[in-house]
Amino acid sequence: MQISPEEIKVKIIQSLNLQDITPAQIDNGAPLFGAGGLELDSIDALELVVMLEKEYDIVIKDIEEGRPAFKSVNTLAAFIAAKRSP
Amino acid sequence: MAARFPVITGLGIIAATGCGVDEVWNALRAGKSGLKPLTLFQSLRYGQIPTGEIQRDLIALGAPSHGSRSDQLGWLAAREAMAATKINFSECADRAGIVLGCSVGGSFDSERFLITLIKHGKMRARPTRFHECASVVDLIANEFELFGPSMTVTTACSSSALAIAAAAEMIMVGEADVMLAGGADSLSRMTWGGFHSLLLVDAAGCRPFDANRAGTSLGEGAAILILESEEFAKRRGAKILARLTGWGASCDAHHTTAPHPEGEGAVAAMQSALRRAGLEPSAINYINAHGTGTRDNDLVEAKALKTVFGNHVPPFSSTKHFFGHALAASGAIEAVVCVEALRHQEIPPNPGFLAPDPAIGLEPITTFQRASLMHVMSNSFGFGGNNAVLIFSARETIPLTRAPDPGTMAITGLGVVGPGAIGEREIEPPLPSGNILVHSCGTPSDTALLTPNQRRRFGRLVQMALLAARRSHAHDPAQRLAVAIGTGLGCLDDAGTFLENLISKNEREPMPARFPNSVHNAPAAQIAIDQDARAMNSAPTMGEISFESALWQGMRQLEIGEADCALVGAVDELNKFPLAIGKRWGLWDEKTIPGEGAMVASLTRTEDSTTPLAHVTAVRLGRCRKPFDAEREADWIAAAADLKKVEVILSGAKGWPALDENYSAVAAALSARAGRTLEHQTYKQRCGEFHSASGFGFSVAVNLAREKKCGVLLYTLSPRGAKAICCVQP
Numbered sequence: 001m002q003i004s005p006e007e008i009k010v011k012i013i014q015s016l017n018l019q020d021i022t023p024a025q026i027d028n029g030a031p032l033f034g035a036g037g038l039e040l041d042s043i044d045a046l047e048l049v050v051m052l053e054k055e056y057d058i059v060i061k062d063i064e065e066g067r068p069a070f071k072s073v074n075t076l077a078a079f080i081a082a083k084r085s086p
Numbered sequence: 087m088a089a090r091f092p093v094i095t096g097l098g099i100i101a102a103t104g105c106g107v108d109e110v111w112n113a114l115r116a117g118k119s120g121l122k123p124l125t126l127f128q129s130l131r132y133g134q135i136p137t138g139e140i141q142r143d144l145i146a147l148g149a150p151s152h153g154s155r156s157d158q159l160g161w162l163a164a165r166e167a168m169a170a171t172k173i174n175f176s177e178c179a180d181r182a183g184i185v186l187g188c189s190v191g192g193s194f195d196s197e198r199f200l201i202t203l204i205k206h207g208k209m210r211a212r213p214t215r216f217h218e219c220a221s222v223v224d225l226i227a228n229e230f231e232l233f234g235p236s237m238t239v240t241t242a243c244s245s246s247a248l249a250i251a252a253a254a255e256m257i258m259v260g261e262a263d264v265m266l267a268g269g270a271d272s273l274s275r276m277t278w279g280g281f282h283s284l285l286l287v288d289a290a291g292c293r294p295f296d297a298n299r300a301g302t303s304l305g306e307g308a309a310i311l312i313l314e315s316e317e318f319a320k321r322r323g324a325k326i327l328a329r330l331t332g333w334g335a336s337c338d339a340h341h342t343t344a345p346h347p348e349g350e351g352a353v354a355a356m357q358s359a360l361r362r363a364g365l366e367p368s369a370i371n372y373i374n375a376h377g378t379g380t381r382d383n384d385l386v387e388a389k390a391l392k393t394v395f396g397n398h399v400p401p402f403s404s405t406k407h408f409f410g411h412a413l414a415a416s417g418a419i420e421a422v423v424c425v426e427a428l429r430h431q432e433i434p435p436n437p438g439f440l441a442p443d444p445a446i447g448l449e450p451i452t453t454f455q456r457a458s459l460m461h462v463m464s465n466s467f468g469f470g471g472n473n474a475v476l477i478f479s480a481r482e483t484i485p486l487t488r489a490p491d492p493g494t495m496a497i498t499g500l501g502v503v504g505p506g507a508i509g510e511r512e513i514e515p516p517l518p519s520g521n522i523l524v525h526s527c528g529t530p531s532d533t534a535l536l537t538p539n540q541r542r543r544f545g546r547l548v549q550m551a552l553l554a555a556r557r558s559h560a561h562d563p564a565q566r567l568a569v570a571i572g573t574g575l576g577c578l579d580d581a582g583t584f585l586e587n588l589i590s591k592n593e594r595e596p597m598p599a600r601f602p603n604s605v606h607n608a609p610a611a612q613i614a615i616d617q618d619a620r621a622m623n624s625a626p627t628m629g630e631i632s633f634e635s636a637l638w639q640g641m642r643q644l645e646i647g648e649a650d651c652a653l654v655g656a657v658d659e660l661n662k663f664p665l666a667i668g669k670r671w672g673l674w675d676e677k678t679i680p681g682e683g684a685m686v687a688s689l690t691r692t693e694d695s696t697t698p699l700a701h702v703t704a705v706r707l708g709r710c711r712k713p714f715d716a717e718r719e720a721d722w723i724a725a726a727a728d729l730k731k732v733e734v735i736l737s738g739a740k741g742w743p744a745l746d747e748n749y750s751a752v753a754a755a756l757s758a759r760a761g762r763t764l765e766h767q768t769y770k771q772r773c774g775e776f777h778s779a780s781g782f783g784f785s786v787a788v789n790l791a792r793e794k795k796c797g798v799l800l801y802t803l804s805p806r807g808a809k810a811i812c813c814v815q816p
Contacts, residue, residue: 016599017542042344043543046284046598054595062300063285 003077003084012073015051016044028073037072045070058083089489091331091363092257093481095324096171096312098163098268099422101409102138102305105147106166111426114434115454119408121291121303126194126273131593132282136291138305138410139273150229154192154216157225159308159415160270164226171312171324173264175230178318180708183234183262184227185253186310187245187269189414189605191219194274197585203516204589211667218575219414219606220628222270222308224806227709234262235707236808237635238627240414240576240606242468243376244335245269246309247417247476248624251333253313255642259490261706263318268418270308276581277413278304279588280604283596284343292379292411293438294404295388295450302378305410309418311425326481328425331461332365334358334648337569337623338471339614342602345382346471349390354620355473356394356463358648363477364487365461367395370477372433372462374420375450377404378411379438387465388446400463403436403451417466417474424462424478433457469602470611472623490645494703496695497687497814498651501557502785503530503550504683505773506660516586517666522674524660525681525774532556543599544612545579547659550684551609552616555653559617559688567619568649569610570639571657571686572632574777576606576625578661609657613686621649628707630738631802632656633685633781634810637705644691651694655686656781677741681774685781687788700791703727705812710803716751719809720759723752723799727813729760733796736787738803739768740775745805752801764799780810787814 009023018038030037033045042063049066052058058080060066069079099106102120103113113120123134125141140159145151148165149158164184168175175182195213202210216225220238227236235256239249246269253267281287281304288301311330319326336358338351345352360367376387384404391399405423412419427433436450460483464476506525513520530553533541540552551571581604584597602608607625614623622643626635633656640652660682668674692701706726711718723729735756737749753766767790773782780802787798791814798814 019538019542041341043284043342043599043602049285050283050595050598061285 003080005073005077008073008077011051011055015047026073030072032070032072056080056084089258089487090316091329091487092254092313093316093319093326094311094328094330094425095314095319095326096167097327097422097425098166099309099419100140100159100162101307101412101419102140103408105142107422107426114408117435117437117454119437121407121410127275129278129593135289136303137273138303138412140306153225154195154221155272156188156191156270157216157222159272159306160186160222161226163268163270163308163310164230164266167266167310167312168230175232178263179231179233181234181263182232183236183256184223184232184266185237185239185249186223187239187249187414187417188219188222188271189240189242189245190271190274190277192216192221193276194272197275200585200589204586207516209518209670211670214667218627218629223628226266228807233709233711236628236709237707240625240627241472241623242470242605242607243413243416244466244468244472244474245414245417247464247466247474248335250311250330250418250421250476251335251474252639254330254333257313257315259492264312264314266310267313268308268310269415271306271412271414273304273306275588276585279593279596280584280601283598283601286380288379291438292406294377294379294406294436295384295443295446296439297441297443299379299381299384301380302406303410305412307409307412307415307419309415309422311421328428328481329479329483330476331479332359332363332477334362334475335622336473337614337620339618339620340471342611343469345386345467347386349386349393351471351473351620352387352390352467353393355475356390359475359477362487365477368398369461370400370463371459372427372457373400373402374424374464375402375404376465376467377406379406383467385446388448391448399448401433401451401457403434405434407438420464421476424464427462428459428478428480431456431459469605470607470623472607472611492645494692494701495641495644495689496692496698497700497702497788498690498695498698499558499688500699500785500788501554501686502782503527503554504782506681506683508679511665513666514662517662520669522665522669523679525679526660527683544603545577547577547579547657548603548609548612551657552612554655554684554686555613555617558686559653561617565650566621567617568621568640568643568652569613569619570624570626570636570652571610571613571655572626572636572778573606573609573656574627574629574632574658575664577604577608578659578663580604582661582663613653619653628808629777629806630780630804631707631808631810632778633784634705634707634802634812637812638707640689641702641705644689650690652689653686654689655684656778657684658682658776658778679774681776681779683773683782685785687784700788701815703813703815707810709807710809714748716748716755719752720755723756723811724759727799727811729756731797731815732764732799732813733794734765734767734790734798735801736767736769736783736798737801738770738780738783740770745803748803749801791816
């Protein structure tokens with residue numbers, strides 16, 4: 001099942017309480033963590049874990065499991081799609 | 087002048103491994119972990135995973151039935167330590183004090199209030215009576231009649247190590263002969279849900295320094311050491327167990343939860359403790375590591391050990407698998423372990439460790455063994471990058487240190503958020519609806535100056551503190567900056583929202599970003615990150631004297647030369663829970679209006695300041711006897727402050743007739759002593775009533791001292807017994 005990057009961006013902004021940022025300002029391929037993108041940190045990663053559970057029923061128990069998925073909006077969309085495919 | 091370090095003459099402990107020093111040491115000797123499936127409360131989501139719960143009937147052990155679970159644990163440890171030391175406390179009560187670390191406080195009991203409120207729609211406020219982290223200190227000091235200085239340190243997992251350091255300083259500066267020092271924290275749904283939300287709990291039980299470690303195990307407990315001046319101990323022929331010879335504190339100033347990747351703060355704290363002890367790293371024979379079992383902590387601690395000790399890291403072990411991580415009590419529990427190690431000349435192992443981790447490159451001690459120990463180190467690191475390190479030495483050692491030199495400090499800046507404007511506030515559900523008159527600071531005018539991350543992640547408490555600090559201080563990278571921010575109730579909005587969510591959703595959809603903000607040291611830690619303050623970082627709490635406690639700690643750091651500048655202050659926020667509970671208890675009326683606000687003052691040594699606003703010449707903490715004796719109070723104040731230079735007494739009168747009469751009686755007694763009428767002024771009519779309002783009072787004192795060119799004595803009494811003075815001169 002496909003997930004639109006726009007939907008994910010809205011949910012990232014909501015769940016992380018990002019201020020003064022619109023979905024259009026988030027590049028689908030840009031890094032979410034570290035320099036050059038949203039510059040999120042480890043606490044944001046945990047909020048994304050909660051968002052995935054709340055919105056998509058995906059449970060992550062080890063943050064290492066989420067790390068590759070949290071690279072960018074694109075990787076997150078692919079991760080959700082893969083997890084939700086039967 | 088050379089000074090002797092405090093000696094340790096009594097120990098008390100209660101933890102998952104046992105009740106009492108001998109029971110605990112025997113469990114360590116037998117390799118018997120205290121981790122068991124959780125039974126204290128039901129966790130639908132995380133189940134009965136291994137936890138360091140004390141599965142004993144605390145009342146049957148003799149704990150008082152009043153008090154929170156943390157209070158009861160602290161009381162049991164205090165009773166054992168006081169019995170062991172054989173001091174006649176009634177003969178030295180004014181010179182006997184207490185400093186404990188506590189960060190959970192009465193949360194476990196307050197959660198019952200929230201559950202009844204959320205699930206049954208009923209307000210039963212009784213369990214919240216002992217919510218404050220300072221409650222355990224008040225309980226022990228009042229029950230055992232200790233009238234010396236009292237303080238609670240609440241810097242998350244390093245709390246009790248920092249508390250022991252503060253108690254040692256109280257003895258070193260001559261304000262006490264004997265101190266109870268340690269910590270107490272119970273398990274709670276709050277910390278349970280919080281650590282799980284951060285994915286920091288190992289469902290298999292913690293495995294410190296192991297390659298497959300996956301988090302910590304939570305625990306609970308209390309431990310108390312009796313510290314005495316050597317002179318006092320010798321005079322009464324006390325048996326000396328060991329000495330406290332080093333203590334050092336630092337802040338990573340890096341991140342809310344993640345340690346500095348190279349362990350810079352941990353290194354600085356260990357080096358500071360070694361400096362204080364006058365020891366080379368090679369003198370340390372054993373280290374009780376913080377070793378929580380989380381991936382980051384253990385990796386970074388190992389790096390820091392290698393930086394400090396090079397290729398000769400001493401034998402070390404983490405005892406967290408025995409006790410669980412008892413948070414604010416862990417530093418004190420591990421201090422007891424260190425003293426027992428010295429006494430028995432034995433090293434406890436590091437259960438949970440099986441496979442070496444190449445990334446760590448160090449292996450802990452895995453079997454209980456005999457060793458020749460002279461000096462041992464104990465590490466404690468907490469949220470907010472808060473680090474505290476203690477060094478204990480065998481009783482035969484007599485290293486000397488420089489005597490601290492309490493002096494006048496210059497106030498170079500003052501930042502205030504408040505006083506709040508008076509307005510009606512509506513109490514939100516699920517609490518009973520109603521309006522209460524409050525002094526609210528609203529949204530501070532310069533909130534826009536905060537970074538986007540500070541605005542999105544922090545509530546009003548941290549934001550007010552950050553802004554007050556910025557208004558008080560211009561960043562100077564050459565200065566080593568210490569921070570001490572007192573608070574009475576801490577981040578109530580974050581803690582309350584986190585818990586409401588946890589309880590109403592049965593632990594689903596937790597709020598990981600809220601949890602680390604809920605610790606009382608969040609304001610101090612965020613100021614440290616904002617101002618790159620890497621020296622000691624503390625968050626004392628002691629009811630109405632929370633600010634003075636912060637001032638006391640900041641001044642000591644300047645005196646001992648471990649900081650060039652100290653940001654000292656206080657902050658509290660309005661929140662629906664204490665508003666509604668206070669209304670139920672009849673605390674609020676037109677004379678006592680709840681308030682909030684933040685104050686931060688920037689202090690330096692007098693010789694380092696060219697244009698100070700004013701000076702602090704004395705700060706003293708203590709406790710009142712019952713019944714209140716104004717003459718005795720006046721004696722106490724006159725011994726600490728030069729009344730010849732005081733014109734105004736600025737008191738914390740708050741519209742409570744009995745308390746306010748005490749203030750007036752002391753002002754009159756001081757006037758009689760001074761031989762002239764000292765003006766008695768108050769400040770709470772301007773800022774409202776909140777625990778740390780004396781921080782605002784301090785800013786009033788500074789302005790009065792400047793305007794009237796006279797000395798101002800800030801005098802604060804807590805209804806639960808603590809008291810403080812501080813003297814501001816032009």
